[in-house]
Amino acid sequence: xxxxxxxxxxxxxxxxxxxxxxxxxxxxxxxxxxxxxxxxxxxxxxxxxxxxxxxxxxxxxxxxxxxxxxxxxxxxxxxxxxxxxxxxxxxxxxxxxxxxxxxxxxxxxxxxxxxxxxxxxxxxxxxxxxxxxxxxxxxxxxxxxxxxxxxxxxxxxxxxxxxxxxxxxxxxxxxxxxxxxxxxxxxxxxxxxxxxxxxxxxxxxxxxxxxxxxxxxxxxxxxxxxxxxxxxxxxxxxxxxxxxxxxxxxxxxxxxxxxxxxxxxxxxxxxxxxxxxxxxxxxxxxxxxxxxxxxxxxxxxxxxxxxxxxxxxxxxxxxxxxxxxxxxxxxxxxxxxxxxxxxxxxxxxx
Amino acid sequence: xxxxxxxxxxxxxxxxxxxxxxxxxxxxxxxxxxxxxxxxxxxxxxxxxxxxxxxxxxxxxxxxxxxxxxxxxxxxxxxxxxxxxxxxxxxxxxxxxxxxxxxxxxxxxxxxxxxxxxxxxxxxxxxxxxxxxxxxxxxxxxxxxxxxxxxxxxxxxxxxxxxxxxxxxxxxxxxxxxxxxxxxxxxxxxxxxxxxxxxxxxxxxxxxxxxxxxxxxxxxxxxxxxxxxxxxxxxxxxxxxxxxxxxxxxxxxxxxxxxxxxxxxxxxxx
Numbered sequence: 001x002x003x004x005x006x007x008x009x010x011x012x013x014x015x016x017x018x019x020x021x022x023x024x025x026x027x028x029x030x031x032x033x034x035x036x037x038x039x040x041x042x043x044x045x046x047x048x049x050x051x052x053x054x055x056x057x058x059x060x061x062x063x064x065x066x067x068x069x070x071x072x073x074x075x076x077x078x079x080x081x082x083x084x085x086x087x088x089x090x091x092x093x094x095x096x097x098x099x100x101x102x103x104x105x106x107x108x109x110x111x112x113x114x115x116x117x118x119x120x121x122x123x124x125x126x127x128x129x130x131x132x133x134x135x136x137x138x139x140x141x142x143x144x145x146x147x148x149x150x151x152x153x154x155x156x157x158x159x160x161x162x163x164x165x166x167x168x169x170x171x172x173x174x175x176x177x178x179x180x181x182x183x184x185x186x187x188x189x190x191x192x193x194x195x196x197x198x199x200x201x202x203x204x205x206x207x208x209x210x211x212x213x214x215x216x217x218x219x220x221x222x223x224x225x226x227x228x229x230x231x232x233x234x235x236x237x238x239x240x241x242x243x244x245x246x247x248x249x250x251x252x253x254x255x256x257x258x259x260x261x262x263x264x265x266x267x268x269x270x271x272x273x274x275x276x277x278x279x280x281x282x283x284x285x286x287x288x289x290x291x292x293x294x295x296x297x298x299x300x301x302x303x304x305x306x307x308x309x310x311x312x313x314x315x316x317x318x319x320x321x322x323x324x325x326x327x328x329x330x331x332x333x334x335x336x337x338x339x340x341x342x343x344x345x346x347x348x349x350x
Numbered sequence: 351x352x353x354x355x356x357x358x359x360x361x362x363x364x365x366x367x368x369x370x371x372x373x374x375x376x377x378x379x380x381x382x383x384x385x386x387x388x389x390x391x392x393x394x395x396x397x398x399x400x401x402x403x404x405x406x407x408x409x410x411x412x413x414x415x416x417x418x419x420x421x422x423x424x425x426x427x428x429x430x431x432x433x434x435x436x437x438x439x440x441x442x443x444x445x446x447x448x449x450x451x452x453x454x455x456x457x458x459x460x461x462x463x464x465x466x467x468x469x470x471x472x473x474x475x476x477x478x479x480x481x482x483x484x485x486x487x488x489x490x491x492x493x494x495x496x497x498x499x500x501x502x503x504x505x506x507x508x509x510x511x512x513x514x515x516x517x518x519x520x521x522x523x524x525x526x527x528x529x530x531x532x533x534x535x536x537x538x539x540x541x542x543x544x545x546x547x548x549x550x551x552x553x554x555x556x557x558x559x560x561x562x563x564x565x566x567x568x569x570x571x572x573x574x575x576x577x578x579x580x581x582x583x584x585x586x587x588x589x590x591x592x593x594x595x596x597x598x599x600x601x602x603x604x605x606x607x608x609x610x611x612x613x614x615x616x617x618x619x620x
């Protein structure tokens with residue numbers, strides 16, 4: 001559906017080099033990476049807003065490399081949405097339809113139905129200046145979708161929203177995507193957002209694609225140190241076998257260590273757990289002994305304000321992170337025996 | 351000033367005395383001048399003078415020439431300011447500096463330069479073949495235009511500088527060409543700035559004297575704009591008439607500034 005072949009862009013000292021991406025019809029694709037990785041430039045290149053020195057862009061089997069933005073039929077939602085402040089919500093959404101010169105009745109119908117799907121029907125006659133962040137986002141998406149684009153480009157769509165609104169709108173965004181089936185490219189610096197939304201994702205760093213894959217592939221098989229670091233260097237445990245415990249629980253035994261999980265249909269082959277979700281303590285913790293183990297500290301590495309501890313439990317080595325002050329209070333040394341608590345909710349299963 | 355009482359922190363008082371003292375001094379200076387002017391004449395004779403043929407002519411001529419000059423200046427300045435604001439080309443800084451010259455240059459110098467130009471072969475060809483400027487009404491418009499165009503470009507450039515390019519980019523993706531986006535997105539976004547620039551440019555054109563008098567001369571009932579009328583009436587010691595014209599100009603300037611306030615105070619976009 002969309003292909004980028006050897007796309008290379010140079011802006012000042014920044015360069016995007018040889019980007020190759022193929023996104024299928026109807027796919028929800030996320031480009032994730034730290035600030036300054038070049039994510040927006042990729043979107044702008046697809047939209048025709050960015051000149052590049054080398055490469056090709058194909059949309060729907062057509063080479064659009066030399067086409068101006070107005071002839072690419074792309075729905076573009078920039079960061080902060082850029083709603084036209086001199087138009088109300090309805091006229092913002094209708095803006096692109098006017099250009100297409102369709103019949104007025106037809107335009108009206110289209111706007112109404114889009115507003116219905118996006119849940120902004122009650123806002124149509126409002127001034128865009130009086131909308132909340134979440135409402136603005138949905139109006140901007142409606143405006144982009146009105147022209148029936150071949151692809152929807154979302155640049156940090158949750159960037160200016162508070163955490164709760166963002167969480168709700170992520171679900172909504174998924175719903176529109178399922179309902180409309182439009183090919184979507186979503187750019188974000190937020191890994192959680194990427195994992196939640198993406199069918200496939202590309203991890204971008206300093207103008208280069210480090211890895212392309214499903215969120216599971218990226219999480220369980222990170223390619224290279226940057227990706228591993230970006231996703232938080234999770235502990236990845238290979239599981240030997242599983243037992244169903246009933247009551248919606250199961251036990252996965254990884255390297256001789258039994259870990260209790262909510263029940264999964266498919267057999268569990270791998271578990272992933274971020275170092276910050278491994279709690280370390282020198283005293284025996286109170287409460288039931290689920291997912292609590294004893295281990296021996298084998299290595300201690302300071303890392304800015306954190307201490308990274310490698311702890312051997314059974315046959316496996318787990319990486320844990322502790323804030324410096326807590327670490328000093330507990331006075332842990334290499335060779336000491338410590339108690340570990342694994343945060344069940346943060347376990348990822350593959 | 352703040353109505354709630356605030357405690358002055360030690361050492362702040364001398365500073366406040368100096369700054370507010372300067373402010374009070376300059377405000378009273380202006381007020382005293384206006385009162386002195388008002389004392390020089392009474393309302394009755396003022397109205398008679400304003401209704402006189404000469405002054406009415408000057409008012410009409412000034413409004414006409416300043417409006418035409420502003421209109422022409424805006425037509426050139428809007429695209430030019432956009433080009434210098436959004437364009438990226440070789441020598442942009444130099445052009446930007448050249449455009450500032452008329453702002454700091456004495457208007458008499460601008461008028462003199464234009465006068466000299468019309469004495470060259472090209473200039474006289476324009477005079478004979480196209481339109482007479484020297485000592486004629488078109489000369490007034492040309493003088494005003496030359497003086498205000500740089501100001502108009504400067505003001506409009508800062509308006510265009512303040513417009514986020516994202517709006518235009520979205521406009522493009524919604525199916526509009528570059529020029530359609532300019533008309534349908536950029537101009538509406540710049541509306542307040544354009545009105546403000548137009549008002550200031552117009553007020554500046556109304557008050558233009560140096561370049562006008564040098565190029566178009568100071569002929570009674572012919573090239574007599576309001577500032578020229580002040581000059582001519584002072585020269586013939588007709589002080590009452592001069593004072594009347596001063597009041598007209600003060601009224602015009604105040605109206606322009608009030609309009610400007612209204613426009614710029616209107617809630618800014620985003």
